[in-house]
Amino acid sequence: MGCLPVTTSSSVSAPTSRLTLSPRQATAVRAVLRRYRGKGSAYLLPCLHDIQAITGWLDADLAAQVAESLHIPAVQVHNVLEFYALFYDHPVGRTIVRVCDDLACYLAGSEAVVRACAAHLGLDPEHGGTTADGEFTLEIHPCLGRCEQAPFLMINEEAHGFVRPEQVPALLGGAP
Amino acid sequence: MSYQPVLTARVGKINPTSLSDYEATGGFQALARAVELGPQAVVEMLREAYLLGRGGAAFPAGIKWKAVREAPPPKYVVANADESEPGTFKDRILMESDPFALVEALIIAAFAVGAERGYIYIRGEYPLAIARVQHAVNACYNVGYLGRDILGSGLHCDLEVRKGAGAYICGEETALFESIEGKRGFPRLKPPFPTEYGLFGRPTVINNVETLLCVPPLILRGPDWFKSIGPEKSPGPKLYCLSGRVRHPGLVEAPMGTTLRTLIYDYGGGVTGSGELGGVLLGGAAGFFVGPEHLDVPLDFDGLRRIDAVLGSGVVMVFDTSVDMKVVLRRIARFFRHESCGKCYPCQLGTQRQYEIVARLAMDRLRPGDLDALREIGQTMRDASICGLGQTASGAILSALDRLGYDEMTGRFARFNGR
Numbered sequence: 181m182g183c184l185p186v187t188t189s190s191s192v193s194a195p196t197s198r199l200t201l202s203p204r205q206a207t208a209v210r211a212v213l214r215r216y217r218g219k220g221s222a223y224l225l226p227c228l229h230d231i232q233a234i235t236g237w238l239d240a241d242l243a244a245q246v247a248e249s250l251h252i253p254a255v256q257v258h259n260v261l262e263f264y265a266l267f268y269d270h271p272v273g274r275t276i277v278r279v280c281d282d283l284a285c286y287l288a289g290s291e292a293v294v295r296a297c298a299a300h301l302g303l304d305p306e307h308g309g310t311t312a313d314g315e316f317t318l319e320i321h322p323c324l325g326r327c328e329q330a331p332f333l334m335i336n337e338e339a340h341g342f343v344r345p346e347q348v349p350a351l352l353g354g355a356p
Numbered sequence: 357m358s359y360q361p362v363l364t365a366r367v368g369k370i371n372p373t374s375l376s377d378y379e380a381t382g383g384f385q386a387l388a389r390a391v392e393l394g395p396q397a398v399v400e401m402l403r404e405a406y407l408l409g410r411g412g413a414a415f416p417a418g419i420k421w422k423a424v425r426e427a428p429p430p431k432y433v434v435a436n437a438d439e440s441e442p443g444t445f446k447d448r449i450l451m452e453s454d455p456f457a458l459v460e461a462l463i464i465a466a467f468a469v470g471a472e473r474g475y476i477y478i479r480g481e482y483p484l485a486i487a488r489v490q491h492a493v494n495a496c497y498n499v500g501y502l503g504r505d506i507l508g509s510g511l512h513c514d515l516e517v518r519k520g521a522g523a524y525i526c527g528e529e530t531a532l533f534e535s536i537e538g539k540r541g542f543p544r545l546k547p548p549f550p551t552e553y554g555l556f557g558r559p560t561v562i563n564n565v566e567t568l569l570c571v572p573p574l575i576l577r578g579p580d581w582f583k584s585i586g587p588e589k590s591p592g593p594k595l596y597c598l599s600g601r602v603r604h605p606g607l608v609e610a611p612m613g614t615t616l617r618t619l620i621y622d623y624g625g626g627v628t629g630s631g632e633l634g635g636v637l638l639g640g641a642a643g644f645f646v647g648p649e650h651l652d653v654p655l656d657f658d659g660l661r662r663i664d665a666v667l668g669s670g671v672v673m674v675f676d677t678s679v680d681m682k683v684v685l686r687r688i689a690r691f692f693r694h695e696s697c698g699k700c701y702p703c704q705l706g707t708q709r710q711y712e713i714v715a716r717l718a719m720d721r722l723r724p725g726d727l728d729a730l731r732e733i734g735q736t737m738r739d740a741s742i743c744g745l746g747q748t749a750s751g752a753i754l755s756a757l758d759r760l761g762y763d764e765m766t767g768r769f770a771r772f773n774g775r
Contacts, residue, residue: 222537287675322694327600328599
């Protein structure tokens with residue numbers, strides 16, 4: 181139990197990257213795993229949310245620890261991680277920028293906002309991605325449900341409506 | 357416009373984190389009244405009022421409640437707050453601004469159908485709504501509106517807030533159950549329906565947030581009041597999500613059956629861009645386009661069915677004649693390609709082939725036979741997909757081609773001066 185790597189991880193097609201945790205993060209993760217111990221499948225999503233709030237993403241070892249803690253198959257954790265857009269089985273930036281590029285935001289000029297974000301971060305405006313220093317991830321997102329404030333973007337959990345492209349550098353702050 | 361809002365009466369008027377504000381504005385009176393009336397009478401009120409589901413499918417809520425009430429325990433109540441239909445933002449505003457109302461409505465649902473446990477599943481991209489509803493649930497536990505023996509009624513009810521993780525498909529009710537159960541959000545084959553085999557395989561009432569928020573005022577004012585608003589066959593107050601090229605986009609509460617003209621010109625302040633209306637998307641990406649000739653059609657479930665459109669979740673997205681419709685259609689096709697869960701092949705493959713053809717349409721590089729294939733793919737997805745996602749994935753695209761003046765010879769949308 182605890183943070184030791186468990187053998188079940190080899191049965192899951194492991195992403196190549198490995199997560200490194202600070203001592204403080206490792207302690208926090210252990211506490212989450214303890215809290216969910218034996219709770220079963222119905223607590224998988226809450227457990228993943230809680231862990232990701234600490235670590236940003238989950239590698240195969242951590243996913244296997246989740247499976248062991250909840251007493252569910254490792255493959256189920258893997259399936260859920262790769263299915264849901266808000267769970268990450270690969271490294272992501274410490275700051276995640278989600279720019280809505282759906283219909284209402286498009287009608288209000290989201291393409292220019294996406295381009296401004298991509299240019300500021302040095303990323304591809306078609307697909308987004310993560311900056312080389314691991315600080316920022318840019319996601320071009322389906323409707324975020326803020327159509328009355330279009331164009332809209334979120335910086336982690338912070339909401340920004342009626343965004344103009346020229347505001348982007350200030351919003352994203354100390355990026356490259 | 358003399359209509360007095362009911363569902364949004366507290367929005368912006370009270371402190372959404374204050375239970376005493378909520379109680380001072382009539383909060384929890386409906387629960388007290390429901391306990392007086394008894395569960396049977398509450399279910400009957402919903403049936404009499406003919407409350408239709410506001411999430412998109414327009415199924416009578418009273419029928420769900422009655423079926424679950426008559427089913428053996430254990431059973432569940434679920435609030436579907438996984439609002440992800442493009443163009444929809446009504447439930448977010450309700451949860452951010454009046455979270456106690458959702459909690460009260462779900463407690464009433466649990467009481468009426470005899471459930472002792474409920475879930476509120478909120479999409480993960482709504483952090484403020486999640487925080488507000490969680491706070492409301494905690495506050496209700498603290499004063500005894502949740503937990504054991506609520507208001508001395510002998511009723512027990514536990515509610516849990518669940519955070520979604522970014523999957524449009526989880527708004528489909530059975531996919532939402534799978535998600536709460538800790539699995540991928542794959543929809544189940546229906547029947548059996550949730551009233552029989554729902555969450556954890558047990559009888560379950562699942563309603564959209566707006567539907568649930570109709571319940572407390574309905575209990576306090578009665579079914580006759582509810583039916584006095586809007587048309588006979590789809591009565592009650594309705595939230596319309598007005599967006600796109602209008603001067604004042606926003607949430608509008610109006611009687612069911614309000615016309616597009618009223619929404620766009622009275623509430624919305626008119627069309628922006630070219631100033632000339634090109635078309636309106638009703639019901640979101642899963643809905644249909646209509647042209648300016650339908651400005652006077654009443655926007656209710658029944659009225660729109662007659663013109664082969666849907667009210668869906670209340671999306672009214674306005675497009676002026678300067679919009680490049682082909683780019684819009686490519687975005688809709690991209691959305692469905694991205695959000696198809698992949699469980700059933702008509703949708704998994706259909707949404708990909710549809711995107712490829714619409715992408716060629718947008719680049720003016722259609723091949724011979726492409727449009728016929730597009731229609732055939734649409735028909736196949738409608739007929740053979742196992743859930744609403746695939747069944748509705750072609751409606752907006754095909755309706756745009758049919759109704760917004762697309763000319764196959766020139767490859768242009770005649771009414772739109774863009775292309």
